[in-house]
Amino acid sequence: MINDIVKLYPTAGVTGKDEKIVLSYSKVIKIPSNKCGFIVGENGEILKNLQMKYNVEMKIICQRVSRGTKLLHITGSTRNVKDAYEKVENIINDISSTALVVPREAVGPIMGKCGQNLMWFSSKSGCKINLEPLGKFYNFIKIIHSIFLESPNATEQSAILHGTVQQIANAIHMISKLLRYCSKNVEKHSGYFHVGFDELETIVG
Helix, strand or coil: CHHHHHHHCCCCEEECCCCEEECCEEEEEEEEHHHHHHHHCHHHHHHHHHHHHHCCEEEEECCCCCCCEEEEEEEECHHHHHHHHHHHHHHHHHCEEEEEEECHHHHHHHHCHHHHHHHHHHHHHCCEEEEEEHHHHCCCCEECCCCCCCCCCCCCEEEEEEECHHHHHHHHHHHHHHHHHHHHHHHHHCCCCCCCHHHHHHHHC
């Protein structure tokens, strides 16, 4: 009887002398593409830790789904899968998006050489940050500081922040310091200048 069941369910396992049957249980959760990084993590570290913590297998399924979403397949015991699913769901719900308007003179300093400054802000705040054309995200929540220089010819961009409320707050706090620095020094550099990666720590603190 046991052997017949194992043949029917290849993922089943038999443990202990009393031959208890453990069948795999699976659930699939949709993850918005802009939040996938918070589940996978750098080099897959977050995903690995979740698998170890809940003793489940997690895989991003490569198949056609609605645009802007990915599927995460979770497999393991019923209890573990449900716990892992709930954790992933909480992470997704905790992540929000905010757009911070960036004036022309600050785009270069925020980006940095080869994107180094942007990566530094992301690493320090834990927030995913992308620079995008302003018009594309004009209906996002905009946080506009009085430090911005108003210019009819300014080419503004949006810094799109993805993260928890605390991560977004940290990123805004640091970027705001750099924007103040840019505002004070823009005239000295004829409107365009760059902030070196090694200067960020001193300016932002």
